[in-house]
Amino acid sequence: MIITVLFYVFVAAAIIQVLYYIAFSSFALAKSSVKKEKESIPVSVIICAKNEAETLQKMIPAIISQEYSRFEVVLINDASSDNTLEIMQAFEQAHQHVKVVNVDHNEAFWGSKKYALTLGIKAASYEHLLFTDADCQPISNTWITEMTHQFDKTTQLILGYGSYKRVANSFTNLLVRYETLLTAVQYFSYALLGNPYMGVGRNLAYTKTAFFKVNGFVKHLHVRSGDDDLFVQEVASKKNTAISFSQNSFTESIAPKNLKTWFRQKRRHTSTAKHYRFQHQFLLGLFFISKFLFFALFTALLFFFDWKVLMTILAGYYLIQFLVIGFSAKKLRDVKVIAFLPFLEISLLIFHFAIFMANTVSKPDHWK
Incomplete structure (x- = not known):
């Protein structure tokens, strides 16, 4: 029995x-949307970094050399203890379309990436915002074009894909890539079915209007993570959300080198799920x-x-x-x-x- x-x-x-x-x-079975020829909208690319001096020197050139008619790069230094700020300022002096926002140590918000991001968003010159992480790099020079071409009067949020670089003979790398793939399949599928629930900060775009309409991250500022998925939870709907999965829209970063590091990272990310709808x-x-x-x-x-x-x-x-x-x-x-x-x-x-x-x-x- x-x-x-x-x-x-x-x-x-x-x-x-x-x-x-x-x-x-x-x-x-979905097909990537065909890009319609239209005038490029101004875009602010926002990158928040904390102690990322080494990675910034590699990734910023890939951002500032994007083939896009009108964009700025907003670099946010979140109270770094290394020379992250100095590297950002060097790029700012060399390139007119780079802007640096320096966030000093603030006890009330210590450890909150959302506070730093909020200051960066406020400093951004343009309505349309495109986000990636300091350890990420676009895989093509048309990344901005591919990620933002679906913005229109109704679409205010675009979910992208952040991949990880392959490392041969590494079980951790293989597992990280599979988990990233499966997660993307889920959040892309939910969005296509009219029920978006998350995105990843490694590759995400939305408007200032959408951000300030919900008072930014205020409702979940106390949560350590969630500047991406909890924001999507609050803002996304069937009508205002689109996905971008053309290969030139991907970003790529280096995966955690061992299970211990990845375990710590995923603990932080997974802890936000209890705040989902x-x-x-x-x-x-x-x-x-x-x-x-x-x-x-x-x-x-x-x-x-x-x-x-x-x-x-x-x-x-x-x-x-x-x-x-x-x-x-x-x-x-x-x-x-x-x-x-x-x-x-x-x-x-x-x-x-x-x-x-x-x-x-x-x-x-x-x-x-």
């Missing part, structure tokens, strides 16, 4: 997972729980149930998953992760469970 019940729970978990991947096919918490939680039950019950039932039936269900699951993730990976230029998909999926499931347990015990620290 118990085995029968567990089998039906396993089947239910499998069905839920398949339904999710069918929903994700909205992105897997209930429907998004429910849907994201159901995806994780049903996947956990699917693999846990499959393993347990192998000892008590007809293995042929179980393997047939597993094969059907992987067929659908490989198709959806495969087409998505091709769009996001990372098809190599597909060869390791079953192994990466189990590893990521364990990794996320460990993060959940760690965040239950204690809260993560500052953004840097």
